[in-house]
Amino acid sequence: MARHLASHVAQLAATLLVATAAIFLLLRVLPGDPAVVALGIEASPEALAAWRAEHGTDGPLVAQYLHWVGGLLTGDLGTSYVTSQELTPLVADRVQVTGILVLLGMLIALVVAVPLGTLAAVWHRNAGGVTLSAVSQVGVAVPNFLVGVLLVSLFAVRLGWLPSGGWTAPVDGLGEFWRHVLLPAVALGSVQAAIITRYVRSAVLEIMREDFLRTARAKGLTFTGALVRHGLRNAGVPIVTVVGVQIASMLIGAVVIERVFAVPGLGSLLLDSVGNRDLLAVQSVVAVLVVLVVLLNFLVDLAYTLLDPRLRRAA
Amino acid sequence: MQILTGRRALGAVVVLTSAALLTACSAGSSSGEAPGEGRTDAVVGLTGEPTNLDFTTTSGSAIPQLLMNNVYEGLVTIDQEGEVQPQLAESWEINGDRTVYTFTLHDGVTFSDGSAFTADDVVSSIGRVQDDWTLSLKAKMDVVESVEAVSDTEVAVTLAHPSNAWLFDMGTSVGAMFPDDLSVDLATEAVGTGPYTVEEVATGEHVTLAARDDYWGEAPALTEVTVRYFADANAQANAVRAGDVDMAYNMQAPDLISGLEQDEDLQVIDGTSTGEVLLSLNNARPPFDDLNVRRAVMYAIDRQAVLDTAWAGHGQLIGSMVPPTDPYYQDLTDSYPYDPDRARELLAEAGAENLSITFDVPTRPYAEAVAQVVVSQLKDVGIDAKIVPAEFPAVWLDKVFTEHDYEMSVILHTEARDMLTIFGDPDYYIGYDNPRLAQVAEQADEGSPDQYVAGMQEVARMIVDDAASDPLFLFPNTVVADAALAGIAANATTESMDLTGLRWSDS
Numbered sequence: 001m002a003r004h005l006a007s008h009v010a011q012l013a014a015t016l017l018v019a020t021a022a023i024f025l026l027l028r029v030l031p032g033d034p035a036v037v038a039l040g041i042e043a044s045p046e047a048l049a050a051w052r053a054e055h056g057t058d059g060p061l062v063a064q065y066l067h068w069v070g071g072l073l074t075g076d077l078g079t080s081y082v083t084s085q086e087l088t089p090l091v092a093d094r095v096q097v098t099g100i101l102v103l104l105g106m107l108i109a110l111v112v113a114v115p116l117g118t119l120a121a122v123w124h125r126n127a128g129g130v131t132l133s134a135v136s137q138v139g140v141a142v143p144n145f146l147v148g149v150l151l152v153s154l155f156a157v158r159l160g161w162l163p164s165g166g167w168t169a170p171v172d173g174l175g176e177f178w179r180h181v182l183l184p185a186v187a188l189g190s191v192q193a194a195i196i197t198r199y200v201r202s203a204v205l206e207i208m209r210e211d212f213l214r215t216a217r218a219k220g221l222t223f224t225g226a227l228v229r230h231g232l233r234n235a236g237v238p239i240v241t242v243v244g245v246q247i248a249s250m251l252i253g254a255v256v257i258e259r260v261f262a263v264p265g266l267g268s269l270l271l272d273s274v275g276n277r278d279l280l281a282v283q284s285v286v287a288v289l290v291v292l293v294v295l296l297n298f299l300v301d302l303a304y305t306l307l308d309p310r311l312r313r314a315a
Numbered sequence: 316m317q318i319l320t321g322r323r324a325l326g327a328v329v330v331l332t333s334a335a336l337l338t339a340c341s342a343g344s345s346s347g348e349a350p351g352e353g354r355t356d357a358v359v360g361l362t363g364e365p366t367n368l369d370f371t372t373t374s375g376s377a378i379p380q381l382l383m384n385n386v387y388e389g390l391v392t393i394d395q396e397g398e399v400q401p402q403l404a405e406s407w408e409i410n411g412d413r414t415v416y417t418f419t420l421h422d423g424v425t426f427s428d429g430s431a432f433t434a435d436d437v438v439s440s441i442g443r444v445q446d447d448w449t450l451s452l453k454a455k456m457d458v459v460e461s462v463e464a465v466s467d468t469e470v471a472v473t474l475a476h477p478s479n480a481w482l483f484d485m486g487t488s489v490g491a492m493f494p495d496d497l498s499v500d501l502a503t504e505a506v507g508t509g510p511y512t513v514e515e516v517a518t519g520e521h522v523t524l525a526a527r528d529d530y531w532g533e534a535p536a537l538t539e540v541t542v543r544y545f546a547d548a549n550a551q552a553n554a555v556r557a558g559d560v561d562m563a564y565n566m567q568a569p570d571l572i573s574g575l576e577q578d579e580d581l582q583v584i585d586g587t588s589t590g591e592v593l594l595s596l597n598n599a600r601p602p603f604d605d606l607n608v609r610r611a612v613m614y615a616i617d618r619q620a621v622l623d624t625a626w627a628g629h630g631q632l633i634g635s636m637v638p639p640t641d642p643y644y645q646d647l648t649d650s651y652p653y654d655p656d657r658a659r660e661l662l663a664e665a666g667a668e669n670l671s672i673t674f675d676v677p678t679r680p681y682a683e684a685v686a687q688v689v690v691s692q693l694k695d696v697g698i699d700a701k702i703v704p705a706e707f708p709a710v711w712l713d714k715v716f717t718e719h720d721y722e723m724s725v726i727l728h729t730e731a732r733d734m735l736t737i738f739g740d741p742d743y744y745i746g747y748d749n750p751r752l753a754q755v756a757e758q759a760d761e762g763s764p765d766q767y768v769a770g771m772q773e774v775a776r777m778i779v780d781d782a783a784s785d786p787l788f789l790f791p792n793t794v795v796a797d798a799a800l801a802g803i804a805a806n807a808t809t810e811s812m813d814l815t816g817l818r819w820s821d822s
Contacts, residue, residue: 032709033717038366039449040374041716047372047449075472082366083518084502090518149549156557164557165550166543167520259546262554268546272519276366277709 008301013293019290020072020283024065027279038081055081057279066281077284082276091269095288098265101184101257101282102250106243108189109196117200118227124205128248133201139194144253147188148260155183160184165262166244181224184261188253192246198242203235210234236307244300248293330383354819356539357800360560361553361812362567365522369501370488372449376729376810379488381542383811386427387507389490390418390437391482393731397640397808399482402744403492403508405434413477413763420468424531426494427505427512432531434464439495441472448489455484478734478760479767487731487809510535510815520544524814530788536802536818548680555581556796562796562803564812567680569627575795585629586805589638589731590790592630592681594689595715595724598783602672603722605667609782613651614658614691615696622788625684631789633791635775636734638789640808642764643771658696674700675715675724677707682725685787689725689763716744727790731758731809734771738778747783 035051038045043051052058056067071078077087116132156164160181168176182289207213208231216226255267266285273281365377384392385670390404401407404418424432444456466728474481484490494506505513510532514525521543526535529576543560545551548568555563556575566572576583585635596603596687622630633640634648662668676686683704690700700723705711715721721744728737735756752774759770792807802816 030709032713036712036717037709040370041372041712044449044451050449073745084367085518152557153552156559157553158556164553165545165560166554166559241810260550262543262550263521263543264517268519275706275709 008298014291015294020069020287022171023283023286027282028061029311032277034081034279037277050293060130064120072287076282080281081278087281091284091288094264094266094269097263098251098254098267099186100181101254101263101265102247104181104185105188105192105250106247108185109192112193117197118204120197120201121204121208136194136197139191142191144187144191145256145260147190151187167263167304184257184263188250188257196242200239203238204231207231208236235308237304240300240303242306244296247296251289251292355537356425356541357537357562357817358541358560358674360543360545360554360563361565362545362548362551367502368505371447371501374450379810381522382505383491384509384813384815385507385511386509386513387491388509389486391486393486393809395804395806395808399486401621414474416472418470421531422468424508425529426508427527428494430494432492432508433467434470436492436495437470438462440492443493444489452489455489462563476712476761479764480760486700522817529621531740540814561800562794564794566795569629571675572627572629572793580798582796584794584803584805586792586794586807587638588790588792588807590727590729591633591636592685592725592727592787592790594785594787595726595745596784597719597722597746599719602667602670606666606668606781607661609663611658611781612653613698613785616692616785617653620785621685621688624680624688629791629793630790633789635773635779636737636786637775641732643768645772647779655696662697668697670697671699672722674702675705675721676702677711677726679707682726686723719744734775738783749777749781752777
């Protein structure tokens with residue numbers, strides 16, 4: 001386990017080094033002077049020069065990079081070019097929002113996808129299974145912003161049950177939090193539900209042909225009982241893999257959903273910061289996303305060994 | 316543990332759940348809370364969030380839009396008709412040669428930090444524009460030679476030469492009054508004499524304004540106004556339809572407005588603005604350094620069709636860079652009637668048939684919509700315009716505005732009375748160079764009010780005659796609000812969004 005952990009830490013370090021260098025350089029190639037964007041068309045040349053000196057954007061690239069990475073290591077992301085806010089608390093705040101949204105979206109997706117996918121597999125020969133399969137196929141093709149727009153026009157605009165957007169943190173009131181988080185989480189989760197349904201279906205189909213399931217039924221378990229006790233656990237490994245990959249993609253998908261629902265998350269921050277050429281903020285958000293994805297991979301790995309004892313020895 | 320007894324049971328649960336959900340979706344009706352009953356707060360929806368609270372060093376209209384008249388006040392203010400009205404000054408006198416303005420200030424005015432507003436604050440505020448402001452807007456105070464506190468409530472401003480534009484400018488953000496001993500960081504704290512203070516700033520979400528209980532003038536009807544910021548116009552429109560905001564100000568989704576107009580609970584007001592959508596032609600380089608080519612463009616564009624197609628007819632044709640709320644407005648909309656044949660003739664005269672140009676279009680909804688129509692109309696007369704998207708603001712500012720590396724572009728110029736800024740300086744991105752213009756404009760500014768109007772009208776005509784660029788239409792300031800909300804200042808005659816008159820009509 002310790003060696004496992006060490007290899008993951010090394011992997012995280014290497015990924016971060018490559019990712020930070022890449023994003024740093026890419027942003028420097030991007031056209032548009034951050035000083036002009038920050039100060040606007042009415043800024044005088046002296047003010048622009050002063051701004052560049054203050055934010056160090058006129059120094060050599062290597063020095064700028066090292067300064068930033070040095071800050072990253074100590075948890076200091078620096079100060080936003082545009083709003084002059086400390087980035088560390090800002091990004092931490094936004095990570096929570098996006099984190100809640102993504103995890104809740106995934107929870108909704110799993111609650112829908114695991115039973116539906118199982119059913120689609122069990123019924124794969126009859127009309128019900130084919131219908132489920134077709135519906136999930138269509139669901140995969142629907143972009144999640146469209147689901148978002150449809151949900152808003154139905155539940156917020158027509159029915160007026162839920163707000164059309166905005167955000168309330170759980171600490172500021174649980175009731176309001178749920179009212180605000182529900183639609184974006186459903187929008188984010190529904191497409192994932194369709195995707196995962198398909199994976200669950202094929203994983204369950206696979207194990208339905210396995211000998212151990214027949215053995216379990218021979219020992220007296222009902223079909224459903226055997227499937228729930230033995231089948232789902234075995235189907236778990238491929239499902240966990242896809243869940244890991246999908247959570248990573250949801251972190252990115254959240255950018256669009258946050259836009260539609262005016263949710264102040266990581267995605268909104270990223271998009272605004274790119275638009276404002278707030279390079280430090282962009283770098284910080286991307287670095288945080290890289291860390292999150294690598295951590296996620298680690299957790300998925302860990303989940304394998306929990307689900308399947310056979311893999312513990314291999315590790 | 317065995318929960319279900321067979322494949323059917325498993326299926327039944329799923330089917331029942333789905334059915335229940337579907338029924339829930341199709342039932343129900345919109346929540347009918349009584350609008351505005353006894354309310355003393357309002358939520359306003361906007362796009363374009365301010366990055367901080369300091370408009371003395373950060374440009375862009377978002378900050379003064381939020382703060383002017385609401386949090387900060389000037390000696391004078393600009394009313395809904397574009398006229399100068401007293402604000403912190405109850406009156407003023409102008410001497411014979413119109414170079415000395417003596418303002419009499421209201422008594423008993425305090426800043427939100429509790430300090431009294433006196434003539435000394437006027438002296439320091441104007442001085443600060445000249446010394447500390449870093450925006451080119453500060454040039455509007457260059458004409459001020461000296462400011463002197465005659466008494467606590469009397470201040471004399473001496474101008475280097477008479478200026479008709481100066482008093483108007485005092486009603487915009489450069490005329491905002493700050494306390495003399497300013498010890499706070501203006502980026503995070505706003506200390507003005509206005510009826511509201513900034514109670515809370517939640518970046519990416521909203522700014523909350525709270526009414527002061529020690530405001531010197533008539534207290535506003537609403538004790539709290541929350542300004543919520545949206546990333547795009549659709550989210551803003553949805554919020555007002557859903558009743559999450561009471562008023563969507565400066566709506567930028569014209570295709571949604573007709574749907575909103577059907578809604579009895581909402582009112583839609585097309586206010587005026589100071590924003591001209593300008594089809595910018597680079598006068599400094601071919602092919603638009605040729606007057607005939609520029610005029611050909613003017614004849615080739617059917618501006619009414621552009622307005623109808625791109626902005627659903629919301630807005631107004633102006634024919635020049637002067638909005639109707641300016642004192643020197645004149646109707647120049649007939650200068651270049653839509654005449655594709657005339658355009659083709661002019662292009663032939665210039666030897667510019669089968670012209671190919673690039674068209675740098677900023678990534679903004681209005682610009683993208685306008686560009687499509689313009690391209691097809693230009694194609695009709697033999698100009699092949701190729702659209703190149705320019706990310707706004709970063710790339711557009713860099714390439715078009717700073718480097719002047721473009722042939723044609725389209726951009727909304729929002730600043731009030733900006734004709735001279737845009738066309739008076741040959742180094743501006745338009746590259747329009749007419750030495751006579753500066754002369755006429757200077758004489759107009761120093762002349763009597765009548766001479767000012769006549770002179771500025773002449774300037775506007777010069778620019779139109781030279782077809783320096785094509786002002787397509789005046790951008791509307793469209794406001795969609797709860798039908799019970801009254802006192803909406805829909806005309807954006809300066810950058811300010813005046814919230815002080817808002818009230819609920821049935822409260």
